[in-house]
Amino acid sequence: MKKQKGSVWVIAEQIDCQVLAVSLQLIGHARKLAMELETSAEVVLLGDQIDEQTQQLFAAGVDKVYLGNAPELAFYQPEIYAEIIVKLAKDHLSAIMLIGSTSMACELAPLVAARLETGLTAHCIDLVLDENKIPAYGGLMSIICPDKCLQMATIAAGVFPNPHPDDSRTGEIVPLEVPDDIPRLIQTLEVVREKPEGVSLESAPIVVAGGAGAGGLEGWGKIADLAKVLNAALGSTRPAVDEGWTELETMIGQSGKMINPELYIGVGLSGELQHMVGIVGARVMVAINSDSKSPVFEQVDYGIVDDCREFVPVLIEKIKEHQEKRVTC
């Protein structure tokens, strides 16, 4: 991120009037950047009946809230959301714009960036003044956007910590109107969300992640059994998602979830950076892979060289024995 005039913005996201954790985490980081730049931290929040959420945003560290509060903003409407943010960015001086990399942001952020003709750095894992770091093949890539006044970046949940709320903080609320010159070529008719099954990846103390080495649905099932016996959340790599063994929501890494569990067990995966950046904060890391030369073994605490499809069932039995022993002690 380049040092220049203008405030630090966060485009916040709400679901059913609840501000997402990632938005608050970005506000916490925006506060730090704003102090370094001697400017203000500001947030754009769009929704319906969301007045009560503004205090939470001030407490997290912003000085100003641009608040769009209208029934047609209740959930993400691509044309309207993009138009409001583009107009705001043209009318006010914003130097940095941060958005949590949710499925909404992955559509909205490039729409806004293209209309403002500025660069957008995808899925940053660190964000310091003068450069954004994103992982690429075999290493860490620093991205800069040197010639534009506005710098934009998307960042996943968990990259920055939750801010400590300071309830004594207050700030200014700037109400926003829905522009009346929207062409209305696209409309969100309905949003359906289900409660996720099982243990959530972000909060689970133990995470078992599976990769291409599962070899098929049967092998995947064994990895899922390992997660179950440990009461762990089940995560994945992109190849496992691409194979169709699991859903996109379970993907760990740069374009997926960033997690900090007590224990991480990577099964049948090769340790590609895009995945591994998602778990650098784990306390104890284990890898199970049949290839002793796999790069994953350079990045964990304990390594097992074995075919995961054969080894995992044996491991499950040993874990069960350990759990029974613990109960009887």
Added chain:
Amino acid sequence: MLRIVVCVKAVPDPKDAHKIKIDPVTKTLMRLDVPLVLNLLDKNAMEAALQLKEQLDAHITVLSMGPSATGNVVKECLALGADDGFLLSDRSFGGADAYATAYTIAKGIEKIGKYDVVFCGMASSDGSTEWVGPQIATLLKIPVVTRVKELVEYGGEWWKVKADLENGYRLMQVKLPAVFTVTRDLNTPRTLSFSGIIKARSKEITEWGIDQLSVPEETVGQKGSPTIVSNLTAIESKREVEIITGTREEKAERLVQKLADAGVI
């Protein structure tokens, strides 16, 4: 007639992606001899077009950007059943970020002429940004739906599609022309047939450079890219691995003991 443009990208074969390393001296990516293949999600984009063509009166144009050698992915799409193929290829297009890529492709689509639907894969396996599809739409001034997983109503002027969301979906209504970026949930891509490969042999790929697109050099490639890679650093893990050895039983037992000692199970 429904005019479909499918945008595709040649990417390093994901199976060999771990072979790509950073040159410690030049700080550039060493691709070694990793082969370039059709991006996985672009196969779903192609399949969506082919299924529409089976049901409606449709024409499929495939468009890619890259060096001449990446014409092989366009050829593959022709073999799958696309009607014609274009490759935007010019030295000055090199080093483009998502925005400059979207700009060049949008110019290519405008030059192709009339279009109703543009399909792209949701993301490429090498760039992974998801930005190109929505930015093509912005530059063409048409709507976009990203992460499409089901075409609910199609054929008319307004389409209804379901797009993927965390633990759910959104139902979108959109007026054509429009861009759709697709997920793997949308369909199961067909495989190449022998007769398709034979038919594709006689189909020509049209290559367009900067002169054919008539765009200024500073708008494309690295020069037209708002973002640049300023540095590449290899990551070194601070962890020191202990490889646990023994028979399968012993390894499992020893691992459980280590994890119990660390207090994590």
